[in-house]
Amino acid sequence: MRYDPTKAEVWDRFWTEKMDLDVYPPITDIASEIAHIVPDVKGMKVIEIGAGTGRTSIELARRGAFVTILDISERSLELVRRFAENTDSATRKRIDYVLADALYPGLEPESFDILFHQGLLEHFRSPYPLLEANNLLLKPGGLIAVDVPQTYHIYTILKQAQILVGKWFAGWERQFTPSSLARALRHAGFEPVAGYGDWPRPSLAYRALRSILKKLGVSLPMFPKLSVDSIFSRLDEYLRRKKLFHWTVMSYGLIGRKI
Numbered sequence: 001m002r003y004d005p006t007k008a009e010v011w012d013r014f015w016t017e018k019m020d021l022d023v024y025p026p027i028t029d030i031a032s033e034i035a036h037i038v039p040d041v042k043g044m045k046v047i048e049i050g051a052g053t054g055r056t057s058i059e060l061a062r063r064g065a066f067v068t069i070l071d072i073s074e075r076s077l078e079l080v081r082r083f084a085e086n087t088d089s090a091t092r093k094r095i096d097y098v099l100a101d102a103l104y105p106g107l108e109p110e111s112f113d114i115l116f117h118q119g120l121l122e123h124f125r126s127p128y129p130l131l132e133a134n135n136l137l138l139k140p141g142g143l144i145a146v147d148v149p150q151t152y153h154i155y156t157i158l159k160q161a162q163i164l165v166g167k168w169f170a171g172w173e174r175q176f177t178p179s180s181l182a183r184a185l186r187h188a189g190f191e192p193v194a195g196y197g198d199w200p201r202p203s204l205a206y207r208a209l210r211s212i213l214k215k216l217g218v219s220l221p222m223f224p225k226l227s228v229d230s231i232f233s234r235l236d237e238y239l240r241r242k243k244l245f246h247w248t249v250m251s252y253g254l255i256g257r258k259i
Contacts, residue, residue: 011073014169015052018079022214023053024207024222026118027251028198030145031059034114037143037193037255041065044113047137049102049130050120054080058087060114061094068112070098070105103129109136116145118253121184122174131188138258144190149175150197150252155204178246181254190256197249198240204250 034041042064048057051071057080061067071077077097084092100106102120115134124130134144149156156175162168176184182192200207202223210220239245246252 008072008074010170011071012075015073015075015079018053019075019082021079021082022222023079024200025055026052026147027200028118028147028196028253030056030116030118030147030253031063033194033196033253033255034060034116034143034145038114041114045111046114046116047107047112049105049115049117049134051076051080052118053083055083056116056118057095058084058091062087062091064094065114066094066096068096068098068107070100070102070107072099072101074099103133105133105137107137110139110142112137112142113139114143114145116147118147118251119149121146122148122176123170123172125174127176127184128188131184131190135189135258140258142258143193143255144185144258145253145255146181146185147251147253148181149173150247150249151175151177151180152247153250155200155250158204176252178243178252178254181252185254185256189259191259192254192256194255195243195246195253196240196255197246197252199236199248199250201236 038044041060044065045068046057046060046065047068047070048054049070051057051069054069057067057069069077069080077099080097084095098105098107115138121127121130138144149159159168159173163172178195185192206224210222213220240249
């Protein structure tokens, strides 16, 4: 591996290219998944580790939670602030930003009700140090939501092919099955509560085409008005609630409770 993808410079470089805010939202909707278990997050203390664009955190703050957004990348936190500018002042006041390493956050132990991260765990060779650090931040009985790439998807095949030829932006990345993620959470002191997952909409093919054309100066809408994705969206909504189909989704998530 040429460099450590958990280091700040990797993500500063990655998010610098996204400063035009032309970034797709996360595949899964963690805010809605949390709402199935905690319908009202008003007044709760929530932390997102590895912010990315922070749009889930912003939504939870809009719903009344006090949210801490932690990232090792200054550029990521700057991007979150840009997205937060599009919301109201009351929501912005409920958001704190912390520049820190996920493994050494420097925050008070057992001070959060909910902790989550999306697209972070797969960048660690071993998942346990991060999950154990997460455990320390949560109050007893607190919830963790972890979103990762799911093993049995075309995305994983394409990613591993790029890793083999040294073209993957982060140098290296792993993936999880629903079972392996559940084992990792249990090992770190969490009891799985609910699993969820989803496929990308629009599709990977459309996203790739849009990215290529953008480099050529041709602009396509982020979400096409009519596509195969939209035709089957209702079916997707039904299937993604079925455990069997969690083994086919691109992004799989698991909510656990601190024991």
